[in-house]
Amino acid sequence: MSLDDVxxxxxxxxxxxxxxxxxxxxxxxxxxxxxxxxxxDRAADWLVADLQSMGVEAEKRATPGHPMVVGHVGEGKPxxxxxxxxxxxxxxxxxxWDRDPFDPAIEDTDKGRVIRGRGAADDKGQLMTIIExxxxxxxxxxxxxxxxxxxxxxxxxxxxxxxxxxxxENADELKADVAMICDTGLFESKTPAIVTMLRGLLGxxxxxTAPDKDLHSGMFGGIAMNPIRVLGKVVAxxxxxxxxxxxxxxxxxVPELSEELEAQWQGLAFDHASFLGDVGLSQPAGEQDxxxxxxxxxxxxxxxxxxxxxxxxxxxxxxxxxxxxxxxxFRLVGTQDPFAIRENFRNMVREMMPEDCTxxxxxxxxxxxxxxxxxxxxxxxxRQALSDEWQVxxxxxxxxxxxxxxxxFQTLLGTEPMLVGFGKDDDQIHSPNEKYDMESFHKGIRSxxxxxxxxx
Amino acid sequence: MSLDDVxxxxxxxxxxxxxxxxxxxxxxxxxxxxxxxxxxDRAADWLVADLQSMGVEAEKRATPGHPMVVGHVGEGKPxxxxxxxxxxxxxxxxxxWDRDPFDPAIEDTDKGRVIRGRGAADDKGQLMTIIExxxxxxxxxxxxxxxxxxxxxxxxxxxxxxxxxxxxENADELKADVAMICDTGLFESKTPAIVTMLRGLLGxxxxxTAPDKDLHSGMFGGIAMNPIRVLGKVVAxxxxxxxxxxxxxxxxxVPELSEELEAQWQGLAFDHASFLGDVGLSQPAGEQDxxxxxxxxxxxxxxxxxxxxxxxxxxxxxxxxxxxxxxxxFRLVGTQDPFAIRENFRNMVREMMPEDCTxxxxxxxxxxxxxxxxxxxxxxxxRQALSDEWQVxxxxxxxxxxxxxxxxFQTLLGTEPMLVGFGKDDDQIHSPNEKYDMESFHKGIRSxxxxxxxxx
Numbered sequence: 001m002s003l004d005d006v007x008x009x010x011x012x013x014x015x016x017x018x019x020x021x022x023x024x025x026x027x028x029x030x031x032x033x034x035x036x037x038x039x040x041d042r043a044a045d046w047l048v049a050d051l052q053s054m055g056v057e058a059e060k061r062a063t064p065g066h067p068m069v070v071g072h073v074g075e076g077k078p079x080x081x082x083x084x085x086x087x088x089x090x091x092x093x094x095x096x097w098d099r100d101p102f103d104p105a106i107e108d109t110d111k112g113r114v115i116r117g118r119g120a121a122d123d124k125g126q127l128m129t130i131i132e133x134x135x136x137x138x139x140x141x142x143x144x145x146x147x148x149x150x151x152x153x154x155x156x157x158x159x160x161x162x163x164x165x166x167x168x169e170n171a172d173e174l175k176a177d178v179a180m181i182c183d184t185g186l187f188e189s190k191t192p193a194i195v196t197m198l199r200g201l202l203g204x205x206x207x208x209t210a211p212d213k214d215l216h217s218g219m220f221g222g223i224a225m226n227p228i229r230v231l232g233k234v235v236a237x238x239x240x241x242x243x244x245x246x247x248x249x250x251x252x253x254v255p256e257l258s259e260e261l262e263a264q265w266q267g268l269a270f271d272h273a274s275f276l277g278d279v280g281l282s283q284p285a286g287e288q289d290x291x292x293x294x295x296x297x298x299x300x301x302x303x304x305x306x307x308x309x310x311x312x313x314x315x316x317x318x319x320x321x322x323x324x325x326x327x328x329x330f331r332l333v334g335t336q337d338p339f340a341i342r343e344n345f346r347n348m349v350r351e352m353m354p355e356d357c358t359x360x361x362x363x364x365x366x367x368x369x370x371x372x373x374x375x376x377x378x379x380x381x382x383r384q385a386l387s388d389e390w391q392v393x394x395x396x397x398x399x400x401x402x403x404x405x406x407x408x409f410q411t412l413l414g415t416e417p418m419l420v421g422f423g424k425d426d427d428q429i430h431s432p433n434e435k436y437d438m439e440s441f442h443k444g445i446r447s448x449x450x451x452x453x454x455x456x
Numbered sequence: 457m458s459l460d461d462v463x464x465x466x467x468x469x470x471x472x473x474x475x476x477x478x479x480x481x482x483x484x485x486x487x488x489x490x491x492x493x494x495x496x497d498r499a500a501d502w503l504v505a506d507l508q509s510m511g512v513e514a515e516k517r518a519t520p521g522h523p524m525v526v527g528h529v530g531e532g533k534p535x536x537x538x539x540x541x542x543x544x545x546x547x548x549x550x551x552x553w554d555r556d557p558f559d560p561a562i563e564d565t566d567k568g569r570v571i572r573g574r575g576a577a578d579d580k581g582q583l584m585t586i587i588e589x590x591x592x593x594x595x596x597x598x599x600x601x602x603x604x605x606x607x608x609x610x611x612x613x614x615x616x617x618x619x620x621x622x623x624x625e626n627a628d629e630l631k632a633d634v635a636m637i638c639d640t641g642l643f644e645s646k647t648p649a650i651v652t653m654l655r656g657l658l659g660x661x662x663x664x665t666a667p668d669k670d671l672h673s674g675m676f677g678g679i680a681m682n683p684i685r686v687l688g689k690v691v692a693x694x695x696x697x698x699x700x701x702x703x704x705x706x707x708x709x710v711p712e713l714s715e716e717l718e719a720q721w722q723g724l725a726f727d728h729a730s731f732l733g734d735v736g737l738s739q740p741a742g743e744q745d746x747x748x749x750x751x752x753x754x755x756x757x758x759x760x761x762x763x764x765x766x767x768x769x770x771x772x773x774x775x776x777x778x779x780x781x782x783x784x785x786f787r788l789v790g791t792q793d794p795f796a797i798r799e800n801f802r803n804m805v806r807e808m809m810p811e812d813c814t815x816x817x818x819x820x821x822x823x824x825x826x827x828x829x830x831x832x833x834x835x836x837x838x839r840q841a842l843s844d845e846w847q848v849x850x851x852x853x854x855x856x857x858x859x860x861x862x863x864x865f866q867t868l869l870g871t872e873p874m875l876v877g878f879g880k881d882d883d884q885i886h887s888p889n890e891k892y893d894m895e896s897f898h899k900g901i902r903s904x905x906x907x908x909x910x911x912x
Contacts, residue, residue: 032773033769033770033771034770089773090773092767093670096670158771158772159772199674201674203772205772210737211736211737212735213552213887214549214552214886217761217787218655218657218787218855218856218858219856219857219881219885220735220752221759221785221856222742222755222756222757222856223728223731223741223752224732224741225739225741228782229691229694231688232688232692232694232760233692234688236689239685272679276679279667279671279676280668280669281812282812283681283812284679285678285680285682286679292679295678296675296678296679299678300678301677303673303685303774303776304682304685304766305767305774306684306766306767306768306773307688307763307764307766308763310760311546311762313489314488314489314490315488315546316488316614316659316661316785316820317488317546317613317762317886318657318761318785318886319761319886320761325768326684327767327772329673329774354739355738356736356737356741364772400674400676400678401672401675402674402774425675428669429672430671431671431672432670
């Protein structure tokens with residue numbers, strides 16, 4: 001049986017594959033909120049059962065956090081590992097969803113059919129493209145293309161605290177020739193792409209305390225320090241007027257683009273006006289001397305992801321609060337050291353505290369950036385397979401998001417990661433009304449079948 | 457029957473008076489939160505019934521917001537009006553309360569007996585000192601001391617939106633020789649005081665919008681403007697490095713202290729180290745060239761009372777939010793014009809917006825500061841009555857909080873306000889575990905009986 005038979009099988013099985021994805025999407029596996037711990041467990045069980053039904057020796061492996069799903073099947077070179085994550089982002093603000101985020105559905109939109117629901121694109125829909133491709137392959141060919149390992153995580157959206165220990169303890173089992181990671185997107189929603197440059201991520205939460213209790217701003221306003229005022233100064237100090245980040249030593253290890261990559265990126269003709277216009281913006285807000293593609297792919301960033309303090313309900317309350325809080329993240333590139341930046345950031349904030357204020361920090365993950373070796377012999381065949389499916393030459397691109405596991409495969413296992421995904425810019429991952437295009441799902445499955453054929 | 461008989465009656469009736477106050481405290485009349493609208497109504501009904509039981513012709517009067525309670529009784533000069541408010545502040549953060557805020561109780565503490573619960577000091581306990589004094593007077597003397605009007609409001613903690621229209625429409629009915637307002641405190645918790653200088657209040661809420669939806673900070677971080685970053689710059693810009701407020705024209709109409717008042721305040725020997733030490737602070741945080749008493753009584757202030765945006769739950773979410781919000785209040789003095797400051801503040805913030813950001817404002821009350829004419833013939837007798845009860849010379853003082861109604865009595869009705877109250881610095885009004893000392897309640901009732909006796 002040929003590749004065409006596998007592709008045909010994928011086409012006819014699409015309704016059943018979609019039903020399976022909808023089933024998985026109904027499980028609210030929000031990893032960052034302890035209230036959903038059992039649901040994360042349930043999502044892992046669902047995947048184990050699905051893999052076992054295909055004949056994969058799959059099992060759930062306990063960690064101090066949410067479990068890993070590991071499965072093995074097939075034999076022969078190359079040894080391909082497939083990584084995905086079954087956990088999803090929180091859904092707030094819930095009132096902005098047009099439907100229950102965990103009651104997914106197929107919707108017809110003016111841009112085509114979409115699968116709507118939390119996790120549809122990030123990452124349940126994407127990880128199922130791999131599983132469905134292998135299911136079709138096995139059903140049509142009666143055997144596996146090569147030795148396959150599945151490695152599915154449940155903590156990707158909460159900083160992957162168990163990942164490094166698990167990979168170290170199970171290094172021999174997880175080492176492979178290539179680790180296929182399906183958690184990225186198409187270029188500008190149209191062109192298939194292999195991501196070769198990934199930003200790292202450093203997360204910090206800080207709490208500033210001024211008075212030891214909430215005060216009445218009439219009685220104490222003017223004489224008592226307000227922690228929100230201090231936090232405002234901290235937030236304002238993070239960027240200078242040109243958009244540069246002011247943490248001391250922050251740009252240590254930030255490389256300039258090679259001329260080759262600069263030329264290739266210019267060839268991509270990124271339409272930043274449309275990229276920003278889709279979200280109601282027009283002005284690139286990063287360092288003023290950088291191009292828009294550099295801002296999202298190759299330059300480091302600092303964003304406040306959350307801020308709160310005092311009275312935030314309806315109406316007004318003249319409180320002078322005891323505490324103010326912020327969650328701040330840094331996207332890292334090149335060889336920026338997340339641990340050095342964490343220390344420098346904390347020291348910078350500590351030095352800004354007035355005598356009466358204290359600040360406490362807690363860290364939320366710290367992963368360096370990573371770059372991928374495109375000279376690896378499997379990359380060009382994979383790129384060709386993608387080009388064949390999408391009828392457009394596939395591109396090597398950067399990715400603004402952080403997928404720390406790509407770096408861990410390199411540093412902990414010596415396994416080269418290959419990042420291929422089919423998300424689109426308007427998928428609204430991490431936002432209300434997340435969706436995954438039926439085209440992404442269908443052609444995504446077909447793409448993996450072609451890649452498997454090309455690599456074996 | 458003499459004043460001493462009235463005072464004796466107050467002493468023996470204290471347990472019953474306390475029970476009545478506890479009953480009123482059990483009604484969660486939070487005016488700022490629409491969920492408690494019926495409870496506000498219930499508190500008004502309770503007061504009408506209590507006044508009627510004393511023989512006062514009392515009734516609930518509808519407004520577009522929460523109702524007013526108005527009652528009339530007695531005849532002859534002077535015509536005394538008594539003002540208080542039956543609404544209370546919200547109770548969050550609820551987890552910091554040691555008991556249900558609306559299940560009040562008498563507690564023995566190392567500083568004496570206290571009445572614990574939301575509204576105990578602000579203002580239900582205080583307004584009941586007036587009602588209990590008049591109840592005892594009537595029961596002992598069989599008649600009223602003079603013509604009395606009760607005027608009890610239910611929107612004081614939410615900006616009193618209905619107050620000005622109501623006072624204008626009912627001006628003839630509410631005009632009096634003096635308006636007694638019981639919503640202030642003792643000086644340093646020990647010395648009885650009449651407040652003669654009150655700060656005004658301007659409340660503003662602002663929402664900054666950057667992208668039109670929440671974004672993923674990996675995909676958009678670096679290129680998309682983050683509204684929290686813009687809000688941080690706004691908050692940081694409100695004060696300069698010397699603690700001065702930077703809103704253009706803000707200090708127009710801020711008077712310097714008269715030499716006489718400056719001398720009197722120096723005589724009060726305010727212990728700012730202890731005032732700040734009680735709330736875990738040590739450094740006066742206002743304008744660096746001003747004394748601590750000026751900072752809380754005679755200088756204008758700006759405080760952020762609430763700030764929020766992005767993800768504020770447990771864990772981390774790498775969202776680049778669409779919106780960021782703040783509630784900001786200004787305390788005003790002298791002849792500062794709240795409406796001019798509102799306009800200047802809004803223009804200042806608008807000018808700080810980057811091209812892609814919009815800002816929307818909503819106002820939460822705007823009342824000017826007010827000063828009281830202590831030359832009025834009733835002030836010295838009242839001050840002497842307070843000194844007699846507390847066995848310490850009563851003081852004329854300033855008040856950092858804002859009681860806009862004092863100014864409205866002057867400007868709308870031509871009625872001089874007299875601000876007398878028995879709150880203490882550690883009452884934790886607007887905070888968790890609010891309390892009112894039994895001493896404040898008991899001697900407060902007795903103080904009013906002495907004042908009634910002195911003025912009639």
